[in-house]
Amino acid sequence: MTDPEIPSAYVRDKRPPRETREQLRARIPGWGADLDPADRPSHPRLHYAPGTTGAHWDFPERQPERQPRERSIEHAFVTPVFGTAQPLRGVSGAIRRLAYRRFSEGRLAHWLLLIVGDRVDAWSSHLRSFATLHPDNPVTETGVRAEFTHGGLRSRRGRSDARHHVLDPVIVAGPWVAGAAVTYTGVRRLVRALRH
């Protein structure tokens, strides 16, 4: 045995375990029950067992496509089964449709367009809600009342993720300032162009 003062990483020998099998079995319920990899459900990774899945078809019957369904261009076709919740609509729908039609999943533009579609969807839905009997309510929909019923202050005391940083004002105000600057610059250029 090499010098025990030298950490394991620097020597050949494996150090003896802290606890024996018997000690671990006595302390931990079920210790070693899946020691044999054969007892682990996901071993081996690929396990060809088509007769056990519950499927009684070679290829599933196709779900009716009641309106054109967007799909990844990496798919050969619309999959035989798909979700029908929240079909594409409006400006956000047009952005999302472009993302699906033009860019594969391998292109960052695909995902960024979908994120833009999400923000347009959120803002337009928010504005539309004010024309309904059920407008968005930032108090009830953010659940912020739980701050008072579930110990908002108490729960955050001493937590590193609850501390504010010098960068926080930049993060919060930065996008608004940048947007205002871009708008101001654009408007000024437009005005100058019109004057000349």
Next chain:
Amino acid sequence: MRAMVYRGPYKVRVEEKDVPAVEHPNDAIVRVTLAAICGSDLHLYHGLMPDTRVGHTFGHEFIGVVEQVGSSVQNLQVGDRVMVPFNISCGSCWFCARELYSNCHNVNPNATAVGGIYGYSHTTGGYDGGQAQYVRVPFADVGPVRIPDWMHDEDAVLLTDAAATGYFGAQLGEIAEGDTVVVLGAGPVGLIAAQSSWLMGAGRVIVVDHLQERLEKARTMAHAETLDYDEHDDVVVELKRQTDFLGADVVIEAAGAEADGNLLQQVTGTKLKLQGGSPVALNWAIDGARKGGTVSVVGAYGPIPNAVKFGDALNKGLTLRMNQTPVKRQWPRMFEHVRNGHLTPRAMVTHRFPLEHIAEAYHVFSAKLDGCIKPLVLPDAA
């Protein structure tokens, strides 16, 4: 019916929606009796997952009673109490035939890189989820299983994702007897991953987090050593010190795309959204594993790229293993472990919210108020 509805980042409410209909001969309609909010639902709630549409109902952890079945359903009957894996899978594609149920190619037209998931945006197929009174369950002959009489409902609902994912994460680590296993994140997935690591013969299990109630749960429920990263200037150095400067044989990354612990990653990822979340835990996993070790990733990440230290993984000769959990494949063995008391999913449940209080439920879970580790949702509670 009443259903949770997404209204934009950090905003949800309960609305009246149509009861879902059978749209395919192998569909079932399930009346939800118990649902849960998963940590990965928070990525949707925070606006990190592309193509999350206003009006979407979240929820991929739920159990319920079969209310209606399509004409080709053979294995379920109206009135059956069922638990439904979070994966939607056809059972017959190349991947399902090899029991990779989470990678099904026949259920998600929106993407090929991810399978179908209930209530998890259109990127995973555009299916409304189970934080509602009713839900459409495609391929009823493949996914759902009758809940055994002996099983507690709260165990059953957690087996549909969080518990199965923890167990799967330990398997991905290919743990050998005596291994030192580090689990990053003491949320529901991490706690079960820690319990499962012992089943596979771990010699030491160290759970890393910074929330005291979660670390306490890791000690009492999972019998693990704990490490509070707030107490150390550099958690990777501390992990090296605690493992005799080798690093861990296996690191299970159970935190996912919104991990705390690094300001730069937090700012660029979760706040400015310049990358697909904050891969702090993933980088700690790569740095904390020993050379030639294994990193198992079961924390959820989306499709947008992250700043990951891939060069270190290469230079250390690490094995990186990851996937969404093929839930149904885990169940027979997990049922034995739950029945024997080796795995105790319902010990993680801290909060139970009526569906009508869904906005408070999301806020409490997201802000980690009141010691919240795992919140359940009761669709029919007053």
